[in-house]
Amino acid sequence: xxxxxxxxxxxxxxxxxxxxAVIIVLVLLAxxxxxxxxxxxxxxxxxxxxxxxxxxxSWNILAGFAGQTSLGHAAFFGIGALVVRTLWLGGVPFFLxxxxxxxxxxxxxLIIGVPTFRLRGAYFAIATLGVAEVLRIIVSQNxxxxxxxxxxxxxxxxxxxxxxxxxxLTLATMVSAYLLxxxxxxLGILAVREDEEAARATGVSVLGHKLLALVMSSFxxxxxxxxxxxxxISYYPSAPFNPNWSFESVLVAYVGGLGSLIGPVIGAxxxxxxxxxxxxxxxxxxxxxxxxxxxVIVLLFxxxxxxxxxxxxxxxxxxxxxxxxxxxxxxxxx
Amino acid sequence: MNFENVIQSLMFGxxxxxxxxxAAVGLSLVFGVLKVLNVAHGELLMLGGYISYFAFAAWGLxxxxxxxxxxxxxILAGIVLDRVLFRHIVRQEGEEKIKNxxxxxxxxxxxxxxxxxxxxxxxxxxxxxxxxxxxxxxxxISLPYSRLGSLILALVVILALHFFLHHSLAGKAVLATAxxxxxxxxxxxxxxxxxxxxxxxxxxxxxxxxxQVVLTYGISPSVGLYWTLKALIIVILAGTNSILxxxxxxxxxxxxxxxxxxxxxxxxxxxxxxxxxxxxxxLRPQGLFVRQ
Amino acid sequence: xxxxxxxxSLRAAYGxxxxxxxxxxxxxxxxxxSLIGSNGAGKSTLLRNIAxxxxxQAGTIQFEGLPVHRLPAYQIVERGVILVPEGRRxxxxxxxxxxxxxxxxSRRARKEREKTIRRVYELFPQLADRQGQRAxxxxxxxxxxxxxxxxxxxxxxxxxxxxxxxxxAPLVVENIFEIIEHMNKQGxxxxxxxxxxxxxxxxxxxxxxxxxxxxxxxxSGEELLKNDxxxxxxxxxxxxxxxxx
Numbered sequence: 001x002x003x004x005x006x007x008x009x010x011x012x013x014x015x016x017x018x019x020x021a022v023i024i025v026l027v028l029l030a031x032x033x034x035x036x037x038x039x040x041x042x043x044x045x046x047x048x049x050x051x052x053x054x055x056x057x058s059w060n061i062l063a064g065f066a067g068q069t070s071l072g073h074a075a076f077f078g079i080g081a082l083v084v085r086t087l088w089l090g091g092v093p094f095f096l097x098x099x100x101x102x103x104x105x106x107x108x109x110l111i112i113g114v115p116t117f118r119l120r121g122a123y124f125a126i127a128t129l130g131v132a133e134v135l136r137i138i139v140s141q142n143x144x145x146x147x148x149x150x151x152x153x154x155x156x157x158x159x160x161x162x163x164x165x166x167x168x169l170t171l172a173t174m175v176s177a178y179l180l181x182x183x184x185x186x187l188g189i190l191a192v193r194e195d196e197e198a199a200r201a202t203g204v205s206v207l208g209h210k211l212l213a214l215v216m217s218s219f220x221x222x223x224x225x226x227x228x229x230x231x232x233i234s235y236y237p238s239a240p241f242n243p244n245w246s247f248e249s250v251l252v253a254y255v256g257g258l259g260s261l262i263g264p265v266i267g268a269x270x271x272x273x274x275x276x277x278x279x280x281x282x283x284x285x286x287x288x289x290x291x292x293x294x295x296v297i298v299l300l301f302x303x304x305x306x307x308x309x310x311x312x313x314x315x316x317x318x319x320x321x322x323x324x325x326x327x328x329x330x331x332x333x334x
Numbered sequence: 335m336n337f338e339n340v341i342q343s344l345m346f347g348x349x350x351x352x353x354x355x356x357a358a359v360g361l362s363l364v365f366g367v368l369k370v371l372n373v374a375h376g377e378l379l380m381l382g383g384y385i386s387y388f389a390f391a392a393w394g395l396x397x398x399x400x401x402x403x404x405x406x407x408x409i410l411a412g413i414v415l416d417r418v419l420f421r422h423i424v425r426q427e428g429e430e431k432i433k434n435x436x437x438x439x440x441x442x443x444x445x446x447x448x449x450x451x452x453x454x455x456x457x458x459x460x461x462x463x464x465x466x467x468x469x470x471x472x473x474x475i476s477l478p479y480s481r482l483g484s485l486i487l488a489l490v491v492i493l494a495l496h497f498f499l500h501h502s503l504a505g506k507a508v509l510a511t512a513x514x515x516x517x518x519x520x521x522x523x524x525x526x527x528x529x530x531x532x533x534x535x536x537x538x539x540x541x542x543x544x545x546q547v548v549l550t551y552g553i554s555p556s557v558g559l560y561w562t563l564k565a566l567i568i569v570i571l572a573g574t575n576s577i578l579x580x581x582x583x584x585x586x587x588x589x590x591x592x593x594x595x596x597x598x599x600x601x602x603x604x605x606x607x608x609x610x611x612x613x614x615x616x617l618r619p620q621g622l623f624v625r626q
Numbered sequence: 627x628x629x630x631x632x633x634x635s636l637r638a639a640y641g642x643x644x645x646x647x648x649x650x651x652x653x654x655x656x657x658x659x660s661l662i663g664s665n666g667a668g669k670s671t672l673l674r675n676i677a678x679x680x681x682x683q684a685g686t687i688q689f690e691g692l693p694v695h696r697l698p699a700y701q702i703v704e705r706g707v708i709l710v711p712e713g714r715r716x717x718x719x720x721x722x723x724x725x726x727x728x729x730x731x732s733r734r735a736r737k738e739r740e741k742t743i744r745r746v747y748e749l750f751p752q753l754a755d756r757q758g759q760r761a762x763x764x765x766x767x768x769x770x771x772x773x774x775x776x777x778x779x780x781x782x783x784x785x786x787x788x789x790x791x792x793x794x795a796p797l798v799v800e801n802i803f804e805i806i807e808h809m810n811k812q813g814x815x816x817x818x819x820x821x822x823x824x825x826x827x828x829x830x831x832x833x834x835x836x837x838x839x840x841x842x843x844x845x846s847g848e849e850l851l852k853n854d855x856x857x858x859x860x861x862x863x864x865x866x867x868x869x870x871x
Contacts, residue, residue, distance in 0.1 A: 069433060071440075115616045122371055122432040126566055127615050133563060134608045141601040243559055247444065254437075284448040291444035298437045299422055503727060510717045510728050516679055517715035522703035522732035522780055 030167055035160065043159045047231065049272045050163075050170040051224060055245070056252030056264030057173050058220035063250075064259035065177075065186065066213035067193030069121070072128030073249045075135050076105040076218040078241035080225025082139065085147055085237070088229065098226050105222025106215050113214045117207060132246060140238035148234035162231050169227060173220045178261055180216065189213050193259075221249075251290050254297055257306025266305050338474050343596035344589060349481040351588020352488035353546045355581035357561055358568035359492065360539030362580035365569060367512040367532040368424055370435040374443035375540050376562030380450065380555065382408055382541025383548035387459045397461055397549045398483060401542060408541040412534030415442070424529055443558055450555035460552030484546040491542060492581050495535075499578070508532055512577065540565075567611035628655040628690075630784055630815050631676070631707075636685035636695075638668075638675045645671035647839040649685070653784065658806070658816040660826035660847065662860055663836035669819040670712055672836070673788050676817075677709040678702040689784065704732045706783030710790060714773040718762035722753055725761050725772055729779030738781060746775040749805055767798035774805065785809060787818045791825060803829055823860040827851045835860075 030050070034042050055077065063069045080101035087097035116127045149157075180186040188209045191199040200206050225240055248271070256267025275286040301308045361375045372378075385404050389395040395403075419442065423435045469478035499505040511518040511528045519525055540561075547553055547561070564587075565580075572583035587607050595603030631653040638646040645668035653659045661669055675682045678699035687695040694702050717725050726746060730739040747754035750771045756764065761772060770790060777785060787806070791799040803825055810816050820826035827833055830847040835856065843856070850856045 069437075119615060121429045122436050123615060125433070125436055126371075126570075127612060130563065130567075130608050130612050130615075134605050134612070137604050137608070138601060141604070247440070250437075250440070251444075284451045287448040288445050288452075291441040291448070294441035294444070295419070295438050298434055298441065503731070506720060506724055506728060507731060509719060513717050513719055514715055516699075517711065517717065518728075519679060519699035520677060520703065520709050520711060520715070521728045521776065522700050522735065523728070524698070524700045526698070 027171065031164075034163060040159065043163050045272065045276065047159075047163050047166050049268050050166045051227065052248065052252050052268035052271055053265050054166075054170045054173045054220060054224040054227075055249040056256065056268050057170075057177055058217045058224065059249040060253040060258065060264050061177055061180065061220075062213050062217035064253060064263070065181070065193065066189045066210055068117070068210060068213065069125050069250075070128040070217075071125045071243075071246050071250065072130075072132030073217075073221055074241050074243055074245035075128075075132040076109060076221035077225040077228070077245050078132075078135060078139065078238075079105045079108055080222030081229040081240035082225075082237060083222075084226035085229040089147070089149065094230055098223065098230075101226035101229075102219045102222045105218045105225070109214050109218035110211065113211055114207075117210050117214075129243065129246070132241065132243060136238050136241035136243070139241055140236070143237040146234055146236050154233065157233070162227070165230070166227050169220070169223055174261070174265075176216065176220070181261060185209070185212060251294055255290065255293055255305055260306045263306050270305065339596060340593070342475050343592040345475055345477060346481070347589035347592025348585060349485055349550075349588070350592065351585035352485045353543050353550065353584075354564055354568055354588050355584025356488050356491060356539055356546070357543035358565045358572070358580035358584045359495065359578060360536040360543070361562075361565040362569045362572065362577050363539065364533055364536035366575070366577045367508060368420065368529050369431060370420055370423055371432055371439065371566075372420075372536070373436055373439040373562055374446055374558070375439075375536075375565055376558035376560065377443045377446035377450075378408065378411070378537045378540035379544035379547065379561045380553055380558045381411070381446065382538075382544030383553040383557075384450065384454060384459070384544075385541070386545040387461060387548050387553070390461045390463075396463060397545045398487065400545060401487075404541050404545055405538050408538040409534040412537030413530055415537070416530045416533040420533060421526070421529070443562070447555050447558055454555060456555055458552050458554045459548065461549050463549065480549055484550065487542070487546065488581075491539070492578065495539075496578055509577075564607065567607050570611055571614055629653075630655045630690060631817065632686075632688040633672075633676070634686045634688075636672070636675065636682050636687065638671050638680060638682040638685075640668070640671045640680075645839055646675070646682075649836070649839070649841055651834050651841055651844070653815060653817050655815055656810070656813070657831045658810050658818065658829055660830035660833040661817070661819040661836055662823040662826055662833060662850075662856075663819075664860070665821070668839045669836055670788055673709055673711075673786050673817075673819060676702075676786065677707065700732070703780055704734055706734070706781065707786065708777045708780040708782035708784070709786045710773050710777045710788065712788040712792065714769050716761040716769055716772055716776070718760065721758050721760055722764070722772055723757040725776050726753075726757075726779050729776035730781070732780060735779060735781040739779070742779050742781065746778055749778075749808070750775055767794050767801075770794060770798070770802060771805075774802065778809070782814055784815045784817060787816070787820075789819060789821055791820060791822045799825065823856075824851070827856075 030046060034046050055073070058076075059070070059073050083101040083104045084094070084097045087100065088094050112128075112131050116124055116131070119127055180189070188199070188204045189212065191202070191204050192206050192209045196206050199209075228240055252267035252271050253264050254267070255270065256265065257263030271286070271290065274289055278286045278289070297305075297308075301311075357375070357379055360378075361372065364370060364372050364375075382404050385407055386395075386397045386400040389400040389403055390397060419438060420435070423431060423438060426434060463480065465479045467478065469476055469480075469482065471477070497505075499509055507518065507523045508528055508531075510521065511523060511525050511532075515525055518528070543561070544553070547557070568580050568583045568587055571587065572579040587610075590610070591603045591607055594606045598606075629652050633652070634650045636646055636649040637644075649668075649672060651659075661672070663669055671680070674680050675695070676687055678694070678697055678701070682695055685695070686693055689702070689705060689707055692705070694705065694707070717728065720728070723743075726743055727739065730736050730742060735742070747757075752768055753772055753775055756768070761769065764772060774787075774790070777787075785806075790802055790806070794802070799822070806816055806818070807829060818826060818830070827847045827850050833845065833847055833850050834841050835843040835850070843850070843853075845853070851861075
């Protein structure tokens with residue numbers, strides 16, 4: 001007779017409602033905790049987490065779902081920031097500039113997407129890196145002066161508004177990724193990741209699906225960039241084009257678990273947490289830790305913390321089963 | 335824009351290209367033999383530069399002389415990195431291998447860069463040798479000693495490498511391994527040792543370039559990516575089948591950058607290399623110097 | 627006769643495909659042993675495992691009494707087991723002479739290098755004429771000669787050949803098989819797999835039949851040449867009325 005750890009009905013209940021419940025709890029926490037606590041560093045911390053979730057998830061759509069490892073994510077982030085900053089400081093209300101940032105990022109991604117998608121694996125990655133660098137250099141050469149918001153804007157600066165806007169964007173990104181995964185388009189994208197030839201043979205438009213993933217990826221990255229431009233008081237226009245943004249997107253998504261929905265969330269929270277803990281003592285050491293973690297994950301746990309967690313969960317279940325089976329009524333104790 | 339300025343730009347392009355070339359050959363060697371893309375190549379260059387810098391700061395050691403320390407140190411570092419890290423990737427196959435090497439070396443680059451920030455601070459470092467700014471003046475063209483030294487060093491290194499690869503049995507074993515790993519194994523070549531030594535040499539070449547970089551431009555922990563990209567651009571331009579071809583390709587890039595800087599301005603000279611690289615990637619992925 | 631190569635219960639995969647299920651056979655010193663079988667039977671995989679390019683999943687390979695199935699390829703070469711791989715696998719960017727030199731890379735073979743080169747040039751005068759040429763400028767037959775020459779440079783005690791006749795004209799094939807016989811008379815044990823079953827069986831003292839990853843038959847070369855089933859399956863003879871495999 002099979003022993004069970006928990007009764008079947010409860011088990012099923014848990015499985016079906018656990019994930020959504022956890023998500024709802026997290027979202028509520030994200031919404032209410034900073035408001036209740038109302039300290040600036042808490043707003044900033046959660047803001048950063050949301051930003052990195054968005055960056056990681058948007059990259060995940062292209063690299064995790066579609067299997068196209070790009071190292072030029074900063075390009076979209078930067079374009080979004082550039083468009084919004086220029087328009088907003090030029091007098092256009094933020095909420096109008098905001099969607100334009102996304103559109104601009106998408107337009108750019110389509111221009112470079114079509115030629116670069118012809119390249120395989122590593123060459124695609126290098127090409128994206130190259131493109132992002134070209135953008136950064138052009139921006140840094142042509143806009144070398146620091147960009148600062150006006151005194152009026154500083155006076156009217158409202159951090160909670162910005163936070164909730166960012167939170168909203170993050171939720172939108174997560175929901176979109178979720179819906180994509182469950183749609184037939186999403187299935188096509190996953191098929192392209194698994195085996196391009198096979199996908200093409202079954203009638204899936206490989207380029208079309210890659211472009212779809214790219215469009216979604218660049219759209220949300222561009223919007224994240226516009227958030228950055230909205231939140232930062234002063235920065236150099238080429239800063240959001242810095243390749244570090246690309247690398248951090250990769251780290252967050254990979255360490256969390258590439259290709260999974262929750263991965264970027266885990267990765268972002270973990271990343272910011274480690275950053276906060278270590279920043280007090282050693283300024284850049286969190287990146288060393290993450291670099292090490294990243295290497296370990298690429299070599300051993302391609303599924304990231306998600307996979308590591310799953311494996312540990314499976315291992316724990318096996319151990320539990322072994323322990324319980326020795327306690328069966330009438331069974332011999334160890 | 336007179337003739338003298340053009341020649342001046344050309345010469346400086348050549349000097350820069352020499353450093354480019356050494357860095358690129360290091361990457362090309364590793365990619366050609368191990369079939370692994372080491373994105374941390376620029377960080378190895380940076381490391382070489384820092385060793386040179388500290389040798390100068392502590393003992394007044396001329397960067398050219400510091401090579402005596404840099405080269406053995408980097409050979410050791412290369413061996414360690416190969417044993418600890420790249421050995422695991424080398425076992426993989428084809429596409430996955432190249433992509434994984436990209437990712438793993440990217441993690442390595444991150445580690446090295448940030449360790450450098452923690453240890454060395456993020457400040458720019460440069461070396462002011464006694465003969466800085468002095469040089470030969472040939473027909474109105476200024477040829478600084480330090481730059482000439484870099485060029486001569488680069489030529490010597492490349493010549494040495496050429497002789498090693500094409501005229502020694504060990505070198506031919508390296509070329510054979512680059513061409514067909516299994517056939518090399520079947521000939522009795524210990525490919526693991528070949529990989530290890532090749533990586534060590536590649537790291538040394540990066541470091542040699544690094545000593546010239548700190549002398550010519552100065553370095554900081556964040557220069558790694560810049561040089562990795564330069565080396566990558568050149569390797570792709572040269573074509574992945576031609577290991578030493580990366581050197582003339584590096585010279586070419588240096589000259590093109592120098593001339594376009596003279597005629598078209600700063601922005602263009604910086605992006606022209608990248609743009610050329612992207613064009614070559616899209617249109618002729620096998621590079622410019624490769625036989626069809 | 628001494629057993630030189632002893633394979634027991636070998637299980638091996640080629641990528642995702644299980645190529646060998648349970649292979650056991652021997653090669654004795656001084657013999658020419660052939661392995662025949664249809665494509666995809668796992669013949670190449672077997673040779674590659676013996677040569678050390680792959681590690682078997684289970685089973686043992688012993689050469690002159692020593693287990694070699696866990697050794698890296700270069701150490702197996704050092705012991706005198708040399709494989710001429712399928713498709714020649716020459717170093718195209720290097721010259722004929724350089725290919726030969728690299729064939730004598732192992733410590734044992736390096737000592738005799740000069741002597742062996744002369745020997746190879748005697749066997750293959752066409753190679754001597756072209757010693758400075760790039761390997762990819764040679765004709766198919768010459769390339770196969772170079773591949774065999776390179777293997778000879780390694781001072782083989784056991785010479786293994788993977789489809790030496792592949793893609794070659796009949797006259798060239800004749801020449802190559804003559805040379806293999808000559809090597810054998812000089813004391814080199816030979817283990818050979820071949821699609822061209824007739825040649826392989828004519829040449830061999832003994833042969834094995836590999837089908838779908840296991841040994842399904844064995845006998846002397848002559849016996850198998852005369853065997854009806856073998857003739858139908860591998861030598862291209864028409865089926866007789868009531869004989870189906």
